[in-house]
Amino acid sequence: MTPPPVLTARDVHKSFRLGSRDIPVLRGIDLELAQGETVALLGASGAGKSTLLHLLGLLDRPTAGEILFDGSRVDDLRGWQRARLRHRQIGFVFQFYHLIPELSAIQNVQLGALMDLGLGAWLGERRAIRERAQALLADVGLADRARHRPNELSGGERQRVAIARALIAEPRVILADEPTGNLDSETAAGVLELLFRINRERSISFFLVTHDAGLAARCDRVVRIRDGRILDGRIPDGRIPDGRIPDDNPAAAAARPADTGS
Ligand SMILES: Nc1ncnc2c1ncn2[C@@H]1O[C@H](COP(=O)(O)OP(=O)(O)O)[C@@H](O)[C@H]1O
Ligand SMILES: [Mg+2]
Secondary structure (H helix, E strand, O other), X not given: OOOOOOEEEEEEEEEEEEOOEEEEEEEXXXXXXXXXXXXXXXXXXXXXXXXHHHHHOOOOOOOXXXXXXXXXXXXXXXXXXXXXXXXXXXXXXXXXXXXXXXXXXXXHHHHOOHHHHOHHHHHHOHHHHHHHHHHHHHHOOOHHHOOOOHHHOOHHHHHHHHHHHHHOOOOOEEEEEOOOOOOOHHHHHHHHHHHHHHHHHHOOEEEEEOOOHHHHHHOOEEEEEEOOEEEOOOOHHHOOOOOOOOOOOHHHHHHOOOOOOO
């Protein structure tokens, strides 16, 4: 029997309340992410990509519809249960790294295990966690940068630290929101090599929001979001259309004071 998808969105809707109006952003998303699969999500700025990522990552809850993890519904769990599942099973990588500036690279990576283990176990296993963090930094090519703070690292190095942090809890899924969006193309290519190697070696599923056609083309599958729905992922002759269509989500665009990018 084939295992259920690690993540499933079933007829997911999400609206945001703006003053007295409900702004629909997602209007019935159906999506599956299989174990070990890489899926790229494309769509115009404001189309709801980050919103969908937050819902899949159990950071937020849908207005209607269901999120399933390993085939079981999870969006209706209590807050602490969703948080526990998220900390153990889901890693996040963001465009702007979200590292803590006061902490060194290795401390940032170690911190990734804190929410998973809880403070008691984390303190108890300090040395083991430190060794694991050092091994992960070596794996992402930063063995000699462990004591550097984020502002002493390049953009690509910061993103590698963030990837090591995402890996320390040994998640089943990594959700990445424009992970190369802030990097020059050469640096981005290195970070992509790293992500795809992690996918192969650890069989972690990746859901990647991106504007990067090169990244999307290397994924197992491409899905596109438009007007709050998923379009068929297959794009004729392998062409990745430019996602930046300003009126992809007219309701949301009209309600936005100014486009702030992603
Ligand atoms: N917390 C929120 N409150 C109100 N509106 C939001 C919120 N989060 C996102 N939106 C709106 O939802 C739409 C989709 O946003 P987002 O998911 O960030 O788009 P993308 O990541 O595709 O650029 C945008 O119009 C945005 O302004
Ligand atoms: Mg976004």
